[in-house]
Amino acid sequence: xxxxxxxxxxxPLSAGRAPEPKRDLKxxxxxxxxxxxAWALITAGPLLWVLLASFKSNTEIFLGKPFALPNSFSFDxxxxxxxxxHIGRYFINSVFVVVISTAGxxxxxxxxxxxxxxxxxxxxxxxxxxxxxxxxxxxxxxxxPLFYILKGIGLLGSFTGLILVYIAYSLPFTIFxxxxxxxxxxxxxxxxxxxxGASHIRKFFxxxxxxxxxxxxxxxxxNIVGQWNQYLLPVVIMSGPGxxxxxxLTQGIAQISVxxxxxxxxxxxxxxxxxxxxxxxxxxxxxxxxxxxxxTAGAVK
Amino acid sequence: MSVVDSxxxxxxxxxxxxxxxxxxxxxxxxxxxxxxxxSTPWLLALPALLLIAGLLGYPLIRMLVLSFQNMRLRxxxxxxxxxxxxxxxxxxVLTDGVFWAVVGRTVAFTFxxxxxxxxxxxxxxxxxxxxxxxxxxxxVVAMMFVWALPQLVAAQIFRWMTDSDFGVVNYLxxxxxxVDYQNHSWFVNPWQGWSVITTLVVWxxxxxxxxxxNAGLTQxxxxxxxxxxxxGATPWQALxxxxxxxxxxxxxIVTTLSVIWNFGLFTQAWVxxxxxPEPQFQTLATYSYTQAFGQSRYSxxxxxxxxxxxxxxxxxxxxxxxxxxxxxxx
Numbered sequence: 045x046x047x048x049x050x051x052x053x054x055x056p057l058s059a060g061r062a063p064e065p066k067r068d069l070k071x072x073x074x075x076x077x078x079x080x081x082a083w084a085l086i087t088a089g090p091l092l093w094v095l096l097a098s099f100k101s102n103t104e105i106f107l108g109k110p111f112a113l114p115n116s117f118s119f120d121x122x123x124x125x126x127x128x129x130h131i132g133r134y135f136i137n138s139v140f141v142v143v144i145s146t147a148g149x150x151x152x153x154x155x156x157x158x159x160x161x162x163x164x165x166x167x168x169x170x171x172x173x174x175x176x177x178x179x180x181x182x183x184x185x186x187x188x189p190l191f192y193i194l195k196g197i198g199l200l201g202s203f204t205g206l207i208l209v210y211i212a213y214s215l216p217f218t219i220f221x222x223x224x225x226x227x228x229x230x231x232x233x234x235x236x237x238x239x240x241g242a243s244h245i246r247k248f249f250x251x252x253x254x255x256x257x258x259x260x261x262x263x264x265x266x267n268i269v270g271q272w273n274q275y276l277l278p279v280v281i282m283s284g285p286g287x288x289x290x291x292x293l294t295q296g297i298a299q300i301s302v303x304x305x306x307x308x309x310x311x312x313x314x315x316x317x318x319x320x321x322x323x324x325x326x327x328x329x330x331x332x333x334x335x336x337x338x339x340t341a342g343a344v345k
Numbered sequence: 346m347s348v349v350d351s352x353x354x355x356x357x358x359x360x361x362x363x364x365x366x367x368x369x370x371x372x373x374x375x376x377x378x379x380x381x382x383x384s385t386p387w388l389l390a391l392p393a394l395l396l397i398a399g400l401l402g403y404p405l406i407r408m409l410v411l412s413f414q415n416m417r418l419r420x421x422x423x424x425x426x427x428x429x430x431x432x433x434x435x436x437x438v439l440t441d442g443v444f445w446a447v448v449g450r451t452v453a454f455t456f457x458x459x460x461x462x463x464x465x466x467x468x469x470x471x472x473x474x475x476x477x478x479x480x481x482x483x484x485v486v487a488m489m490f491v492w493a494l495p496q497l498v499a500a501q502i503f504r505w506m507t508d509s510d511f512g513v514v515n516y517l518x519x520x521x522x523x524v525d526y527q528n529h530s531w532f533v534n535p536w537q538g539w540s541v542i543t544t545l546v547v548w549x550x551x552x553x554x555x556x557x558x559n560a561g562l563t564q565x566x567x568x569x570x571x572x573x574x575x576x577g578a579t580p581w582q583a584l585x586x587x588x589x590x591x592x593x594x595x596x597x598i599v600t601t602l603s604v605i606w607n608f609g610l611f612t613q614a615w616v617x618x619x620x621x622p623e624p625q626f627q628t629l630a631t632y633s634y635t636q637a638f639g640q641s642r643y644s645x646x647x648x649x650x651x652x653x654x655x656x657x658x659x660x661x662x663x664x665x666x667x668x669x670x671x672x673x674x675x
Contacts, residue, residue, distance in 0.1 A: 072580075076472040080484060083469060087548070088487050090502050091494075093513060156393035159386045171394065178401050179602075184611055184630050185650040188643060189404035189411070212400035215393050244385040275497040275612055294497045301501055310505075317498050324493035328486065 091321070098122070098314035125300075125315040133289070134296035135319060138272065141203055141292065142323075145210035146267045150260060152211060153218030158248055160219065161226035162234075172223065178216030187280045194281060201287035209277055214267050221266075225259035226252065261331060268327055272320075293320055412647035421643065434648035443624070444632070444649070448656065451629045454539065455607045462547050462607075463600055466554025471584070473559050485559075488552035496549065500616035503545045507531045507617075532618065535625040542626075545613050550606075554599050561595040562588070601664045608657050629653045 098121055100114040126132040160172045190209065191200070199205030229252070237247050253260070275294040282290050291299070297320070300313045412434055416427040438444050473481050491499075506513050509530040518526040532538040565588055573583045589596075611630040614622050622631050633653065637646025 073475050076475045077480065080469070080472050080476055080480060084484060084487050087491050087552070090506060090548075091490060093506070094502055152393040152396065155389040159390040163386045165386065171390065174402075175393070175397060178397060179605065181401070181405060181654060184609065184634055185408055185647075185654070186401065186404035187634075188637060188647075189407035190400065192407075193400070193403060208396060209400050212396040215397055216401075219393065244389070248389065269493045272493065273495040273497075275495065294495050297497060297501065313501070317501060320495055320498050321490060321493065324490060327493075328489055 094314055094317050098311065098318045100311055100314075104311075121311040121315040122319070125312045125319065129296065129300055129312050129316065130291075131293065131296050131300075131312075131316045131319060134291050134293045137203075137290055138293040139323060141206055141210065142268060142271045144203075145207040145214070145271055146264060148207065148211045149214040149218055149267050149271075150264055153215050153263070154222055154253065154256070154260065155248065156215070157219045157222035158226050158252055161223040162252075172219075175216055175219045178213075179220060183213060184276055187276065190277075191280050191283075201282055201290065203290060206278060206281050209281060210271050210274065213277070214270060217270075218263050218267060221263055222256070222259060225256055229255050265327065265331060269324070272323065408647045409651060411644050412651050414644050416643040416647075418641040421641070427644065430644075434644050435652070437645065438648050438652060447627050447629055447632045450625075450627070451608060451610070452660075454543065454610065454628065455604055458543050458546050458550070458607050459600060459603045461543070462550040462554055462603055463596070465547065466551050466599070467558055467596070469551065469555040470558035470562055471588075473555070474562050481559075485556060488556055491549060492552035492556070494549065496612040497616060499545060499549045500613045503541065503613075504617050504619075507541050532623075532626070538617075538626060542610075542613055542617060545617070546607060546610065550603060554603070557599055558592065558595065561592050565591050597664060597667050601661060601667075604661060604664075605657065608653075629656075 096114070099117050099119075101121070104114055126135075156175065160168060160175070194200040194205045194209070197205075199208070233255070234247055234251055237251050242251070273294075274292070275298070278292045278295055279298075282292065282295065293316075297313065297316050300316060411427075413429060413431060414427040415430045415433070419425075420427040469484075473484055476484075494502075505511075507515075509515065509528050512531075514531070515526045515529050518524055518529070531541050569587050570583055573587055578586070609630050610628045611634070614626055614628055614631055618626050622628075622635075627635070629649065630653070633646045633649035636642045636649060
């Protein structure tokens with residue numbers, strides 16, 4: 045609303061005619077700021093509290109003063125978490141898996157979405173619905189059969205198996221959004237390329253992919269977040285002999301918290317929790333500009 | 346002119362006509378080339394198709410088959426084919442009062458949590474249009490972090506915050522005059538426990554909704570709102586008659602997705618109850634999981650899972666179809 049009164053076209057009008065609504069608007073704007081700041085505190089509060097606790101020692105955590113500052117800001121808890129609790133290894137495992145599977149998801153998803161959105165062939169709709177109906181199924185249901193399939197093809201407890209599963213479970217959403225996005229792109233450039241004799245593959249990689257950039261970025265972020273989030277899938281898949289070296293970060297965290305109840309190193313747990321947020325800060329730093337543009341325009345056309 | 350193979354073919358009456366109408370000497374070589382690669386579109390979609398069929402489709406079919414058998418630990422270990430029991434598992438589930446209690450609880454939770462999330466998400470998105478750019482960016486960043494937090498981590502944080510001995514929530518509530526919340530356990534009373542779970546789900550769910558809806562709001566033409574203001578429309582009228590209709594497809598999508606996600610609530614309830622949810626904290630997802638893996642009634646768990654999906658599809662079919670149609674038309 046504020047932007048409206050600021051636009052040159054309406055300014056003389058609203059200024060000349062009705063000063064009162066404008067004051068109302070100002071109050072409303074002030075209130076919205078207050079409301080949003082309050083909400084930001086609620087949103088970020090738990091995170092800040094965890095950050096604070098991650099610097100405390102175990103005794104300080106149990107002192108019963110949750111908002112007291114720690115005696116000293118040392119990174120001991122982080123060092124403990126990183127090496128003693130093996131969080132470091134799990135962290136790298138997680139990054140590795142998410143990077144590869146997000147890249148795979150985007151490539152396969154974009155190719156399939158492009159074909160489904162832009163080509164007419166018998167069975168197109170059927171395949172589209174097949175893909176997208178995957179959206180409606182809660183993951184946990186397929187866990188047991190998934191376990192046996194992977195065991196059967198010898199991919200249980202391997203990164204390859206986990207990555208393939210991640211890709212398969214991210215594809216429905218990716219295809220659903222990207223197909224809609226590809227449809228909304230103009231057809232003329234592609235037609236021109238066809239006339240100039242570009243192959244399908246070339247059209248896809250050199251014309252459609254760059255044009256769909258903002259959509260691709262938002263779905264990439266969505267997939268990174270979604271796959272970073274996984275807990276049940278790795279629990280089921282990263283089992284069997286030798287899998288303890290290949291656990292993911294979320295499993296590591298569950299391990300710490302389950303291991304010994306109150307004897308557990310809670311400070312280590314908090315440090316590990318903070319470490320899970322870290323990659324998102326990096327992702328945000330990299331994609332900052334695209335997030336501003338892409339997240340606000342891309343995902344929803 | 347060679348629209349035959351081009352993806353730009355949107356007109357259904359086109360293929361025959363354009364073939365007749367092409368200039369022979371000029372287009373023919375290209376057509377030959379394109380015919381040679383006409384399987385490329387298929388090839389592009391094939392890897393995705395194979396993965397989904399193998400790792401998503403096949404497990405679901407296996408689960409469906411399993412639900413008509415009686416797979417117990419014995420069959421699992423010996424590798425024998427479990428006996429075929431027809432609809433026995435389903436009759437057993439559907440005549441069980443406990444199951445219906447779980448269904449009612451899951452539905453109620455989904456309903457409440459989705460309504461709260463969407464209303465809050467939309468309000469925050471609307472508020473974000475009103476504040477300055479800097480504040481807006483700050484909001485987006487804060488929400489990105491919460492959105493990016495793994496459910497497991499968020500649940501751990503809430504578990505620790507509501508801890509009966511050392512939780513920060515008890516500490517704060519206890520500060521209120523006349524309230525004694527020391528060592529108060531939030532999960533003795535199911536209403537309190539469920540409000541903790543709902544708060545967690547809503548807290549973690551709002552960022553996605555607010556960011557997406559805020560993105561949608563940028564698509565609302567400013568001219569329309571200006572015209573409405575000039576015509577003396579109240580903000581409420583502008584919201585009801587301009588913003589909401591434009592935003593409707595997007596709201597349908599995010600609401601449908603929220604329902605699907607919240608209906609499958611698992612991790613949060615699981616972690617907050619330490620991996621052993623009491624009967625009053627079971628949802629369809631945890632119930633199916635405990636039956637299958639905790640009690641080794643794999644077939645019963647599968648039947649519950651199948652019923653879960655059918656229930657969800659039954660309730661949501663209208664919206665899911667609408668969501669698909671939105672994804673399709675453009």
